[in-house]
Structures are given as structure tokens and as C-alpha cells.
Amino acid sequence: MIDLHTLGTSSAVPTSRRSLAANLINFQGERILFDCGEGTQRQVMRLQAGMMDIEKVFITHWHADHFSGLLGLIQTLSMEGRDRPLYIYGPERTGEFTDRLLTTGYFDRSYQVVAEDLELDEVVEGDGFEIRPFRAHHGIPAYGYVFEEDDALKVSRSKMEEHGLSSGPAIGRIKLGEHVEIDGTTYGPEDLCETVRGRKIAYTGDTAAHGDTVQAAMDADVLIHEATVTHDLLAGREKRHSSAKQAAEIARKANVDLLILTHYSRRFDKDPQPLLDEAREIFPNTALAEDGKHFGIEPHRPESEQENT
Numbered sequence: 001m002i003d004l005h006t007l008g009t010s011s012a013v014p015t016s017r018r019s020l021a022a023n024l025i026n027f028q029g030e031r032i033l034f035d036c037g038e039g040t041q042r043q044v045m046r047l048q049a050g051m052m053d054i055e056k057v058f059i060t061h062w063h064a065d066h067f068s069g070l071l072g073l074i075q076t077l078s079m080e081g082r083d084r085p086l087y088i089y090g091p092e093r094t095g096e097f098t099d100r101l102l103t104t105g106y107f108d109r110s111y112q113v114v115a116e117d118l119e120l121d122e123v124v125e126g127d128g129f130e131i132r133p134f135r136a137h138h139g140i141p142a143y144g145y146v147f148e149e150d151d152a153l154k155v156s157r158s159k160m161e162e163h164g165l166s167s168g169p170a171i172g173r174i175k176l177g178e179h180v181e182i183d184g185t186t187y188g189p190e191d192l193c194e195t196v197r198g199r200k201i202a203y204t205g206d207t208a209a210h211g212d213t214v215q216a217a218m219d220a221d222v223l224i225h226e227a228t229v230t231h232d233l234l235a236g237r238e239k240r241h242s243s244a245k246q247a248a249e250i251a252r253k254a255n256v257d258l259l260i261l262t263h264y265s266r267r268f269d270k271d272p273q274p275l276l277d278e279a280r281e282i283f284p285n286t287a288l289a290e291d292g293k294h295f296g297i298e299p300h301r302p303e304s305e306q307e308n309t
């Protein structure tokens with residue numbers, strides 16, 4: 001299962017209930033942080049979500065509500081004796097802004113911080129996944145990100161049954177690409193395996209509603225889309241932010257499985273339900289992000305087995 005934790009859900013300023021933008025993915029033990037607003041490290045601690053294992057941080061844009069937790073996080077990792085590098089990725093000037101953070105105040109670091117300005121066509125490769133930026137529309141250089149698990153070869157139970165085979169070590173070797181003889185017949189991956197699409201999660205950061213998000217999030221398992229306000233309150237913000245209604249329209253066009261709304265204006269601090277109601281009218285499978293909420297994303301199954309679920 002991929003664990004997704006929405007850590008901070010308030011836009012612009014934190015509230016007594018909500019921290020600023022941050023989302024954490026745990027993929028097979030590797031933690032990847034998307035945005036790091038003020039309060040992020042305490043949220044990760046509270047959830048015991050593995051702060052020391054954060055490997056990469058993707059900043060969507062350099063507005064303070066999306067990066068103001070970075071300095072504290074970097075310092076705490078050092079106090080805890082981290083020795084592995086921490087990678088920070090973002091749009092243009094990410095290297096410059098990170099350098100400025102690191103040269104503010106007096107503190108020593110026990111490890112290296114590697115910051116990189118990503119180009120739009122760049123891909124960050126991980127162990128079993130990749131992360132790509134896409135253009136967000138927010139009036140300043142801003143990206144959204146797509147996390148995509150590698151496709152995998154999986155043994156199809158129905159194909160095994162067809163051949164009268166049951167699971168065992170030989171099947172495990174076939175899954176790794178080998179050809180193996182069982183009871184006088186040679187089987188390979190082409191006989192028993194199917195390619196199963198990797199899981200996909202898209203996160204917009206701050207953006208006006210845009211076709212670029214539809215394209216980037218196409219067929220994703222989860223789209224985390226900002227929904228700063230309800231549609232009646234969008235006037236004056238429409239070039240930088242989205243309404244819940246627009247987020248739902250994007251989710252529908254992109255054919256995603258689940259839409260998660262986040263980045264609520266202060267006026268929805270106590271009660272974000274109107275955002276959810278508005279989105280569900282267009283895209284029923286919508287959920288509200290809350291600080292510390294967990295979403296589990298199960299592995300996909302071979303196509304031939306999906307009808308029976």
C-alpha cells in the first residue's frame with residue numbers, strides 16, 4: 001500500500017486547527033514530502049510518519065505557506081544526526097532560495113542539502129517510481145507534481161489456473177523474467193504474467209484551473225487539487241487559485257479515481273463541508289484533506305482479475 005498523509009490544509013496562514021501546505025507519501029519506506037509549510041515537522045512527528053526517512057522534498061512554489069517549514073525541518077534532521085543528503089526540488093530559483101535559507105542564522109548541519117531547479121521535462125527517478133513536474137498557473141513560477149510508480153509484471157491467477165498451475169518458487173522465478181520448466185512444459189512471463197500499471201498520484205500545489213492539470217493527472221489514482229474557496233467566492237482569485245467546483249471538473253476530465261481537496265481559505269477553517277458538497281455535485285468520489293488524515297492506495301491488480309472484485 002502507498003500511504004498518503006495530508007499534513008497541512010490551510011491556505012496562506014495557519015489556523016489553530018490547520019497547518020500550512022504539506023503532503024507526505026510513504027512508498028515502500030521512502031518518504032517523499034510535497035511542500036513543507038510551517039508546522040510540517042510537528043505534523044510528521046505527531047503521526048510518527050518517519051521524519052528521519054524523508055528523502056526528497058518537492059516544493060511547488062516559493063510562497064511562504066508552501067516552504068516556511070523547511071528551515072525547521074532541515075535543522076531538526078541535523079540535530080537528530082542525519083548523515084544522508086536531503087534532496088530539495090522545485091521550480092526556478094529553488095537552489096538560490098534554499099541557499100539563502102541555509103545561510104540564515106548560526107547552525108551547523110550534519111548532512112548535505114542538495115537543491116535543484118527542475119525543468120518542466122525533467123524526471124526525478126526513484127527506486128520503483130518517478131516524479132515529474134507539470135506547469136501550475138499561479139502568477140509566479142509554480143509546479144504541480146506527478147508521482148508514478150513503475151509498471152510491474154504480476155502473475156495472473158487466472159492464467160495460472162488456465163494452465164493448471166499453482167503458486168511456488170518456480171512461479172516466482174517466472175515473475176522475475178525467467179523461463180522455467182514445470183512438468184515438461186516451459187513457461188515464461190508471456191504465458192503467466194500481465195503488466196500492471198503503476199499507481200499514480202498528482203498534486204497541484206496552488207493553481208488556477210487549467211487543462212495542464214487534466215493532462216498531467218490523466219487516469220491518476222488520486223488527484224490532490226487545491227480548492228481555496230467555493231465557486232461563488234472565486235472572483236478576483238481565478239488567475240491564481242481554483243474553486244472546489246473547478247477542482248471537481250478537472251478530476252472528472254482527468255478520469256481520476258479519487259479527488260482530494262486541500263488548501264482551504266480561512267473562512268472554511270471550521271467547516272470545509274461546503275467545498276466538499278460543491279465538488280461532489282460534479283465528481284462524487286471527492287474527499288476533504290484534513291491535517292493528519294491518511295489515505296491508503298492499494299496496488300493495481302492484473303486486468304483479467306478485475307471483474308471479479
Ligand SMILES: [Zn+2]
Pocket residue numbers: 011012021063065066206263
Ligand atoms: Zn498557497
Ligand SMILES: [Zn+2]
Pocket residue numbers: 061063138206
Ligand atoms: Zn501560492
